[in-house]
Amino acid sequence: MEGLKTVLEYTPLILKGLGYTVLVSAEAIVIALIIGTLLSVLRMGGNSLPSRIVKGIIKVYISFVRDTPVLVQIYIIYQALAVMGLNLSAYVSGVIALSLNSGGFIAEIIRGGLTAIPKGQTEAAAALGMSKPKILARIVFPQVFKIVSPQLTSEFINVIKVSPMLSVLAIVELTRTAQRLITQTYVTLPFYIAIAVLYFIVCAGLEEIVKLQKKKA
Amino acid sequence: MNDFIHVASISLPMLLQGLSLTVEISVLSIIFAFIGGLLVGYMCISPNKLVEGIARVFIKIFRCTPFMVQVYLAYYGLPSLGINVSAFGTGVLILSLYTSAYAAVILESGVKAIPKGQYEAAAALGMPRLKILCRIILPQTIRMIVPSLTGQFVQTVKDSSILSIITVAEMTMMTKEAIGITFSPLFVYICAGVLYWALNLVIEFISGRIEKKYNRVRI
Amino acid sequence: MADTQTPIISVKNMAKSYGELAVLRKIDIDIYKGQVVSVIGPSGSGKSTFLRCLNYLEEITSGEICIDGQTIRGISEAKENKKLNEKAAREIRKNVGMVFQQFNLWPHKTVLENVIECPMQIKKIKKEDAVRTAMELLKKVGMDGKADAYPPQLSGGQQQRVAIARTLAMNPEVILFDEPTSALDPEFVGEVLDVMKGLAKAGMTMIVVTHEMGFASEVSDRVCFMDGGYVIEDGTPEEVFKNPKSDRAKQFFSKILNV
Numbered sequence: 001m002e003g004l005k006t007v008l009e010y011t012p013l014i015l016k017g018l019g020y021t022v023l024v025s026a027e028a029i030v031i032a033l034i035i036g037t038l039l040s041v042l043r044m045g046g047n048s049l050p051s052r053i054v055k056g057i058i059k060v061y062i063s064f065v066r067d068t069p070v071l072v073q074i075y076i077i078y079q080a081l082a083v084m085g086l087n088l089s090a091y092v093s094g095v096i097a098l099s100l101n102s103g104g105f106i107a108e109i110i111r112g113g114l115t116a117i118p119k120g121q122t123e124a125a126a127a128l129g130m131s132k133p134k135i136l137a138r139i140v141f142p143q144v145f146k147i148v149s150p151q152l153t154s155e156f157i158n159v160i161k162v163s164p165m166l167s168v169l170a171i172v173e174l175t176r177t178a179q180r181l182i183t184q185t186y187v188t189l190p191f192y193i194a195i196a197v198l199y200f201i202v203c204a205g206l207e208e209i210v211k212l213q214k215k216k217a
Numbered sequence: 218m219n220d221f222i223h224v225a226s227i228s229l230p231m232l233l234q235g236l237s238l239t240v241e242i243s244v245l246s247i248i249f250a251f252i253g254g255l256l257v258g259y260m261c262i263s264p265n266k267l268v269e270g271i272a273r274v275f276i277k278i279f280r281c282t283p284f285m286v287q288v289y290l291a292y293y294g295l296p297s298l299g300i301n302v303s304a305f306g307t308g309v310l311i312l313s314l315y316t317s318a319y320a321a322v323i324l325e326s327g328v329k330a331i332p333k334g335q336y337e338a339a340a341a342l343g344m345p346r347l348k349i350l351c352r353i354i355l356p357q358t359i360r361m362i363v364p365s366l367t368g369q370f371v372q373t374v375k376d377s378s379i380l381s382i383i384t385v386a387e388m389t390m391m392t393k394e395a396i397g398i399t400f401s402p403l404f405v406y407i408c409a410g411v412l413y414w415a416l417n418l419v420i421e422f423i424s425g426r427i428e429k430k431y432n433r434v435r436i
Numbered sequence: 437m438a439d440t441q442t443p444i445i446s447v448k449n450m451a452k453s454y455g456e457l458a459v460l461r462k463i464d465i466d467i468y469k470g471q472v473v474s475v476i477g478p479s480g481s482g483k484s485t486f487l488r489c490l491n492y493l494e495e496i497t498s499g500e501i502c503i504d505g506q507t508i509r510g511i512s513e514a515k516e517n518k519k520l521n522e523k524a525a526r527e528i529r530k531n532v533g534m535v536f537q538q539f540n541l542w543p544h545k546t547v548l549e550n551v552i553e554c555p556m557q558i559k560k561i562k563k564e565d566a567v568r569t570a571m572e573l574l575k576k577v578g579m580d581g582k583a584d585a586y587p588p589q590l591s592g593g594q595q596q597r598v599a600i601a602r603t604l605a606m607n608p609e610v611i612l613f614d615e616p617t618s619a620l621d622p623e624f625v626g627e628v629l630d631v632m633k634g635l636a637k638a639g640m641t642m643i644v645v646t647h648e649m650g651f652a653s654e655v656s657d658r659v660c661f662m663d664g665g666y667v668i669e670d671g672t673p674e675e676v677f678k679n680p681k682s683d684r685a686k687q688f689f690s691k692i693l694n695v
Contacts, residue, residue, distance in 0.1 A: 067371060067417035068410045069378035071389060076410055079403035157281075164285040165379070175286060188293045196282045196290060203281035337493055338540035338599075342554040342606055343529035352557065356544045 003190030010181050014191075017177030018198050024091070024166065024173055025159045028098035032159070033152070035099060036106025040114065041136065043107070058107070065104030070162045073101050078169055094166040102159050109151045113144035150213040157206045160199070174198060221404065228395035228405045235391030236412055242309055242387055243374045249313035250373070251366075254320025259350070261325045272321070279318035285379050287311055292383045308380035308387075316373050323365045327358035360431045367424030371417045378413070388412065444469045444610060444641055445490065449499035451510070451665075452482075452489055459485045461665035463499070467643065469609075472636045474652035474673075475645045477662035478688055483645045486662065487612050490643070491532045492525035503528045504609070530558075533603035537615040539595040541587035541602070547574065548583040551602045559606070566605075573601040577631050593624025597631055604635075611635070613644040629655075649692065653677055661685045 007014070039058050045051025065073070077097035081088055088096075117140055125135045145152075164175035172180070178191040185191075260272035279287070291311040295302060302310070331354055339349040359366075381390035392409040396402045443466035452460040460482045467473055475483045488494045489508075490501060495518075498510030506524040509517045541550050551570040555561040561569075574580040577597040587595055596616055603611055613632065617625045629651050636642060636655050646652060652659050652673060659676040661669035663684045669676045680686050 063418070064410070064414055067375075067421075068413040069375040069389065071378045071381070072392070072406060072410045072413060075392075075406045076403065079406055083403050161283040164283045167285075168382075175283070175289075189290070189297060192286060192290045192293060196286050199282045199286060200278065204277065207281065332538070332540070334536055334538050334540035335542060338534075338536060338542070338602075339554075341491055341493065341529060341532075341534035341536075342603070343526065343558050344554060345526075348557060352553070353542055357542070360544065 003187045006185050006187045007190045007194045010185075013177060013181065014174070014194060014198070017172065017174040017195075018202075020172060020177075021160065021163050021174040021199075022202070024095055024098070024171065025156065025163050027095050028102055028163075029152075029156045029159050031095065031099035032102035032106050032155075035103030036110055037141070039103065039107040040110040043111070062104045062107055065101055066108070070098075070101055071165050071168070073097055074165055074169065090169040091171050094169050094171045098159055098163065098166070101162075102155060105155055105158070106152070109148050109155065110144060112151075113148040114140070116147050117143055147217065150210045150217065153206055153210045153213060157203050157210075160203060160206075220401075224399045224401045224404055225408070227399050228392075228408065231391045231395045232388055232405075232409055232412055235386060235388035235409075236416065238385070239374065239377050239387040239413075240416070242305075242312065242377045242380065242385070243370070245309050246312040246316055246377070247370050247373050249309070250316030250320045250369075253313060253317030254324050257317060257321035258324035258328070261321060262328060276318045276321055279315050280322075284312075284315055284376055285382065287315055288379055288383055304380075304383050304385050308377070308383060308385045312373065312376060312380065315376070316369065319369055319372070320366070323362050323369065324358060327362040327365075328354055330361060331357050363424060363428050363431065367420060370420055370424075374413065374417055374420070441468075443467055444503065445643075446502040447490075447499070448502075450486075450489065450496050450501060451498045452485055452494060452496050458665055460489070460496075463665075463667055465660065465667060465670070467610075467641070469641055470639050471658055472640075472642045472656040473644065473658045473660060474656040475643065475660045475662060476647070476649070476652055477668075481662040482665045483662050484614055487534075487614050487643060487645050490612055491529055491534055492521060493534075495521070504531055530606070531609045533606060533608035533611040535596070535599050535603055535611060535613045535616050537619050539587070539592070539599045539619070541595050541599055543587050546584050546586055547579060547590070547598050550587070550598060551605050554602070555605050570601070570605055573604050574598070576604075576634070577601045578627070591624055592620045593627045596620065596624075596628045600628075600631055600635075610641040610643065613642060613646070615645050615647065617646070617648060649677075661688070663688070 039062070042054055043058055045054060074094065074097040077100065078090070078093045081093050081096070121139055121143075122135050125139045126132075130138070163173055166173055167176035167179060170176065174195050178195045182188050182191050257272045257275060260268050261276075263269050263272075288308070288311055291307050292304070295307060295310075335353055335357070336349055339353045340346075344353070377387055378389040380387055381393065384390065386394075388409055392405055395405050399405060445465075445467040447463050447465045450460060450463040451458065463486060475486065477483050485494060489496050490503070492508055496508060496510050497512050500510065501508045504527065506527045508521045508524050508528070511517050511521070541547075542553070545553065548567065548570055551573060552563070552566040555566045555569065556563060571580055571583065574583055577600055579594060579597050579601065582590060582594065582598075587598070590598070600611075600616075616632070617628050620628065625648070629648065632642070632644070632651070633655050642656075644651070644656065654673075656673060659669070659671065659673050660667050661676055661680070661682075661684075668682045669680055669685050676685070677689065680689060
């Protein structure tokens with residue numbers, strides 16, 4: 001009971017932490033969407049040597065992103081950016097790390113969506129004289145994004161669920177906020193329970209949206 | 218160059234030691250999670266609404282909160298419940314519970330994909346429900362979900378890295394230790410990344426072989 | 437010939453509905469040992485549902501079914517009926533086999549394994565005995581050459597013949613056939629009907645939901661015409677096909693005979 005009182009005292013700070021969690025995840029998912037789309041377009045290239053090399057690099061990139069822990073990726077990006085002499089804040093490094101990670105997953109989601117578009121559609125557009133970029137921008141991708149919208153929301157949930165790992169870079173999102181308050185107040189469990197409930201509300205809420213999107217599709 | 222060789226000679230043995238614990242934790246957790254998933258999945262298809270509800274709540278809680286927060290909750294929560302286990306035990310326990318929520322969903326969707334007639338044919342021949350599930354439904358389900366289960370295994374290997382925050386000496390934890398000695402974080406982290414990558418590629422390769430074997434039998 | 441003393445299956449006042457939708461309204465029928473009964477009628481008339489109620493793949497809403505001294509009762513009549521029905525169904529299923537439209541062979545088991553599964557698992561028969569019986573049955577349906585094949589490797593007709601052998605392996609007194617040839621390509625219909633004719637000749641009690649009017653008139657000794665959840669006509673093939681009493685049956689026959 002004491003613990004609960006302490007937690008309630010710090011409600012504004014906790015909510016601020018939640019705000020940062022949502023913000024950092026939203027920024028990451030938007031950049032990831034751009035990265036994922038870009039990777040998908042680059043993967044469409046023909047069989048010329050340069051485009052084969054590009055495709056190979058992308059394949060390796062996606063494989064690495066999907067097969068290694070996000071925590072390790074966060075450390076690598078943070079250290080790599082520092083070694084490159086870029087004087088970026090931990091926050092920016094964290095957003096970049098999450099975006100690069102999620103971008104790999106989104107590229108795969110988009111690839112799945114692309115297979116659902118009949119070839120005849122691009123052929124029809126090409127026969128009408130549309131240029132390739134125009135076909136992608138006006139015919140293909142609008143449909144793909146519609147098809148994969150439930151998966152993209154699920155990916156947003158995933159980003160939120162991995163965002164606590166940014167606490168290792170001392171980014172003051174929800175989990176880091178709780179840790180700070182714990183060292184300050186010597187109350188531990190109630191804070192972790194409180195943030196677990198908040199994460200649950202956000203993620204379970206987003207899952208309802210996924211359900212709605214699936215119903216629409 | 219000499220620097221790298223020096224750093225590698227110190228850190229690689231440490232990383233490999235961590236890797237073996239990562240493998241151990243992952244294998245234990247995926248086995249426990251499979252058993253747990255069977256149980257929770259079985260509850261999900263129970264005709265008893267209360268039993269089903271309990272299973273659904275379990276799944277929802279574990280799937281809708283970050284694993285890292287679950288790890289902290291288990292680490293600080295278990296002792297206050299009077300349960301004193303090692304960090305390793307806590308890690309395996311929470312990773313198994315978390316993974317079993319996902320395994321249950323995979324199993325349930327697999328079971329639902331089996332045509333109803335498969336069940337009815339066995340029921341019409343007089344087979345009891347549990348026997349139908351074990352001998353007719355489950356063998357077919359498992360063949361179908363091998364890809365998803367391996368995907369989950371890869372995920373479990375990755376999730377195990379988070380146990381480094383509660384001092385389980387798996388590979389990510391050992392990476393930090395090695396960095397403490399060698400002071401070359403980027404290189405050692407990349408080494409760890411490559412090792413995780415290699416491990417998961419091996420898992421995916423083996424899964425591909427298993428899948429092929431099943432597909433050969435079932436034309 | 438048919439024993440007309442005591443019915444092996446006796447259905448009284450049976451009704452079945454899904455919520456508001458009544459599928460079977462009132463069915464009264466007695467079936468005797470050795471009879472081959474064809475159940476015909478337009479789709480949606482409740483034929484398959486009727487058959488599936490007999491071995492409790494569907495619950496009945498009201499009325500009762502007596503088979504072999506076991507009774508299944510409507511669940512709307514008393515709460516404890518559900519539990520009692522499940523117990524009765526376990527006994528009934530030992531004596532009543534079923535052959536499905538979609539065969540429903542288990543794809544992860546070979547033909548032989550499909551046939552020996554239940555004798556071994558339920559009747560606890562030793563493997564070599566189960567295999568011997570199974571091979572005899574497979575020979576009877578002309579499938580002994582494919583004992584080690586997996587079901588997806590077989591044609592529909594072959595699968596359905598294996599499904600019949602699988603049912604026979606449990607030594608049932610009655611076999612229910614739920615449109616056994618409807619899912620088959622035309623060239624495979626004959627081989628399955630031949631096996632069924634053989635069973636009929638050997639004196640097996642059979643209830644066959646079918647669209648094969650040829651089979652119904654040649655092989656069965658009794659034809660039931662169902663429509664709208666009732667059995668409207670019930671008699672010998674001669675009576676039902678040549679002199680249907682109801683307009684519905686007349687309409688139905690004129691339609692299918694014109695096709």
